Amino acid sequence: MLDPKQKISRRHILKVGAAGFLGVLGSTLVNPVSAFTKSSQSEPSHDMHDKLKNMRQHSMTHGYDPGTDSSEGLESAVKALTQFDYGKASMRADGRTVRDYDMIAADWELEIAKGIRFPGWAFNGTIPGPTLRCTEGDIVRVTFRNGSAHPHSIHFHGIHPTDMDGLEPVAPGETFIYEFEAKPAGMQVYHCHVQPFTRHIHKGLYGNFIIDPKIPRKPAKEFSMVMNGFDLDLDGENEIYTVNGFAFAYMSRPIKVKAGELIRVYISNMTEFDLLNSFHLHANFFNYYATGADPQARPYFTDTIMQCQGERGIVEMVFPAPGRYMFHAHQSEFTELGWMGFFVAE
Amino acid sequence: MNPKPNKRMVWLWGIAPLLLLAVVILLISNVGTGVKDQQAAPIEVLNIERIVLQDDGFQVTVLNSGPKEVEIAQVVVDDAFWNAEFDPGPTLQRFELATIYIPYPWVEGDPHEIRLITTNGLLFSGEVAAAMKTPEADANRFLQYALIGFYVGVIPVGLGLLWFPFMRRYTTKGIQTILAFTVGLLFFLAVDTIQEGLELGAEAPGVFQGTGLVWFGAILSFLFLMAMDQSGKRTSGSLAEIGGKRVSYKIAGGIGLHNFGEGLAIGAAFAAGEASLGTFLIIGFTLHNVTEGVGIAAPLLKDRPTWKTFLSLACVAGAPAILGTWTGGFVFNDTLAALFFGIGAGAIVQVIFVISKMIVRDARRFELPAVSWLNLGGVTLGIVLMYATALLVNF
Numbered sequence: 001m002l003d004p005k006q007k008i009s010r011r012h013i014l015k016v017g018a019a020g021f022l023g024v025l026g027s028t029l030v031n032p033v034s035a036f037t038k039s040s041q042s043e044p045s046h047d048m049h050d051k052l053k054n055m056r057q058h059s060m061t062h063g064y065d066p067g068t069d070s071s072e073g074l075e076s077a078v079k080a081l082t083q084f085d086y087g088k089a090s091m092r093a094d095g096r097t098v099r100d101y102d103m104i105a106a107d108w109e110l111e112i113a114k115g116i117r118f119p120g121w122a123f124n125g126t127i128p129g130p131t132l133r134c135t136e137g138d139i140v141r142v143t144f145r146n147g148s149a150h151p152h153s154i155h156f157h158g159i160h161p162t163d164m165d166g167l168e169p170v171a172p173g174e175t176f177i178y179e180f181e182a183k184p185a186g187m188q189v190y191h192c193h194v195q196p197f198t199r200h201i202h203k204g205l206y207g208n209f210i211i212d213p214k215i216p217r218k219p220a221k222e223f224s225m226v227m228n229g230f231d232l233d234l235d236g237e238n239e240i241y242t243v244n245g246f247a248f249a250y251m252s253r254p255i256k257v258k259a260g261e262l263i264r265v266y267i268s269n270m271t272e273f274d275l276l277n278s279f280h281l282h283a284n285f286f287n288y289y290a291t292g293a294d295p296q297a298r299p300y301f302t303d304t305i306m307q308c309q310g311e312r313g314i315v316e317m318v319f320p321a322p323g324r325y326m327f328h329a330h331q332s333e334f335t336e337l338g339w340m341g342f343f344v345a346e
Numbered sequence: 347m348n349p350k351p352n353k354r355m356v357w358l359w360g361i362a363p364l365l366l367l368a369v370v371i372l373l374i375s376n377v378g379t380g381v382k383d384q385q386a387a388p389i390e391v392l393n394i395e396r397i398v399l400q401d402d403g404f405q406v407t408v409l410n411s412g413p414k415e416v417e418i419a420q421v422v423v424d425d426a427f428w429n430a431e432f433d434p435g436p437t438l439q440r441f442e443l444a445t446i447y448i449p450y451p452w453v454e455g456d457p458h459e460i461r462l463i464t465t466n467g468l469l470f471s472g473e474v475a476a477a478m479k480t481p482e483a484d485a486n487r488f489l490q491y492a493l494i495g496f497y498v499g500v501i502p503v504g505l506g507l508l509w510f511p512f513m514r515r516y517t518t519k520g521i522q523t524i525l526a527f528t529v530g531l532l533f534f535l536a537v538d539t540i541q542e543g544l545e546l547g548a549e550a551p552g553v554f555q556g557t558g559l560v561w562f563g564a565i566l567s568f569l570f571l572m573a574m575d576q577s578g579k580r581t582s583g584s585l586a587e588i589g590g591k592r593v594s595y596k597i598a599g600g601i602g603l604h605n606f607g608e609g610l611a612i613g614a615a616f617a618a619g620e621a622s623l624g625t626f627l628i629i630g631f632t633l634h635n636v637t638e639g640v641g642i643a644a645p646l647l648k649d650r651p652t653w654k655t656f657l658s659l660a661c662v663a664g665a666p667a668i669l670g671t672w673t674g675g676f677v678f679n680d681t682l683a684a685l686f687f688g689i690g691a692g693a694i695v696q697v698i699f700v701i702s703k704m705i706v707r708d709a710r711r712f713e714l715p716a717v718s719w720l721n722l723g724g725v726t727l728g729i730v731l732m733y734a735t736a737l738l739v740n741f
């Protein structure tokens with residue numbers, strides 16, 4: 001009866017409205033439908049034709065299905081989710097733990113969406129770079145080699161001596177060792193800090209840097225996420241948005257978790273050009289600790305948070321029941337340009 | 347001297363440069379040019395030739411006019427990744443055409459943007475200014491377009507020809523003025539046709555040199571018609587000598603090509619969903635083309651043509667508008683259109699050349715000035731009239 005292709009006349013609506021118990025139905029259903037009829041002026045004789053066409057095209061639906069085919073970029077994004085680089089740990093004479101990390105900046109062509117390659121600048125061959133992880137008070141020692149044709153640096157967020165701040169460019173072919181005590185505990189980031197900033201960052205020189213507190217956080221299943229964007233035509237606007245560098249990665253490979261288990265997501269926003277990015281979880285709420293450095297901080301209980309460029313935090317949630325929980329940026333544009341995924345709770 | 351080895355020598359001289367050329371090309375392709383610069387960015391060119399809107403989405407025709415094969419990795423519609431099917435496939439060889447089916451709930455009257463992202467991350471986009479279902483090429487549409495072409499082409503030209511008995515009453519001076527008026531009309535049409543052709547040529551894929559095609563088409567059609575004239579009759583003299591009918595047919599032919607272009611514009615307007623523009627164009631072109639009939643009839647003023655001649659003249663000049671409307675409505679192609687416009691312009695210029703010569707000869711014979719005030723008035727009136735009626739169809 002309510003065929004959207006059929007033009008609904010005013011009289012028709014009145015008839016529906018007049019029919020006692022249909023009245024309610026009429027007001028809720030007919031209105032959206034009559035809005036639809038505006039957009040189609042097919043004659044009734046075309047209806048069968050349209051239906052046949054729809055059946056033929058049934059396999060292909062509106063929207064976007066990234067498929068589940070494995071590809072280099074997809075596997076890299078899946079790995080980035082749970083791969084934490086603790087460095088090479090050793091004990092110093094004074095009893096402190098020293099963690100040695102190797103970082104190299106170079107030009108890499110990376111797959112950032114199914115079939116699309118992006119000529120980027122990357123730390124250790126991935127965008128985002130490796131997630132570096134240590135405990136508060138550890139001595140972090142990063143041997144940074146610049147294998148690119150441009151000067152680069154690593155600027156860590158945190159509290160450290162200013163000569164270890166990554167403001168000095170490291171020339172191509174040169175090596176620099178960043179050494180500092182890791183503090184404060186919390187969710188940090190690192191990125192190249194050589195001008196022009198937008199170019200050096202948007203091409204891919206950034207990553208997550210997690211400093212665990214001395215008293216460990218509650219045990220949880222942990223994930224690392226970097227929200228970013230890619231500007232393909234270099235017009236200062238992103239064409240593709242991703243988490244961990246591959247569009248729709250967690251649509252193709254939903255993140256598997258257990259219902260009832262504590263989940264912790266270290267999430268940062270390294271998107272260039274767009275001022276904000278956001279994280280929204282469907283059918284559930286989470287606790288959000290901005291930066292996560294203040295042990296006394298009261299979390300923010302919500303289902304949507306936003307982060308400015310360079311902002312980051314810790315998301316903690318428990319999935320109450322098995323199911324498919326969507327998550328995405330709440331900027332619809334980012335969502336449909338790649339920043340969308342699923343948690344599957346079992 | 348022995349003629350045989352001599353002949354062989356001649357052949358050798360003919361072939362030697364070709365052989366050497368082959369050697370040089372082989373050398374360059376194997377050894378390189380010596381310049382070792384790497385290409386900064388991949389060169390890929392995709393031309394979105396046509397976007398058809400169907401009930402269930404878009405159908406996009408795309409041409410690879412770049413130097414290498416191109417693979418389309420993703421389709422983005424209005425800033426959203428979207429499912430798409432490729433026929434024959436997402437990889438296009440050089441000069442290969444592909445059709446992309448995109449199921450999409452487009453909204454009537456809204457603008458839509460379709461972006462293709464290649465594997466190298468290059469973007470190519472096509473726009474739908476205001477979405478409307480593309481008319482399907484069924485028998486009904488065909489007839490409707492034919493009727494439109496008939497209104498725009500055959501009818502106004504025929505009406506213009508009906509002035510013939512009225513024009514006949516004029517003296518030599520009057521006929522000269524009418525011919526001058528025809529020159530004015532044709533001059534306007536030549537300029538207009540070249541302009542339109544250049545505009546379309548600029549839209550055509552770069553590899554086909556669309557704007558170049560306009561000039562090539564023009565010069566070749568001009569020379570072709572000149573050659574025809576000069577091989578047929580050696581004397582090009584007064585109207586009576588070379589036959590007014592012949593000149594009239596040539597004018598009709600040139601104007602026919604011009605009207606083909608007008609049909610293209612109307613058909614393309616309908617295809618692009620600009621129905622109101624289409625109606626407006628029909629009225630405009632109909633008025634515009636009445637004057638063309640006068641121009642075609644002018645060279646016949648000293649002949650005794652039958653009604654059959656007029657009918658076939660109206661068809662030669664007017665019927666191409668029908669073809670144009672079909673082409674514009676169903677299979678528009680910027681490159682070919684640019685070439686047609688060039689050919690049309692060349693034909694028109696050649697006719698101007700012939701008529702001007704006629705005016706000069708006749709003027710000399712009757713000891714009148716060729717560029718009399720009356721004749722100048724005729725030319726001016728022709729241009730002004732065309733200009734004024736063109737205001738109806740230009741934006």
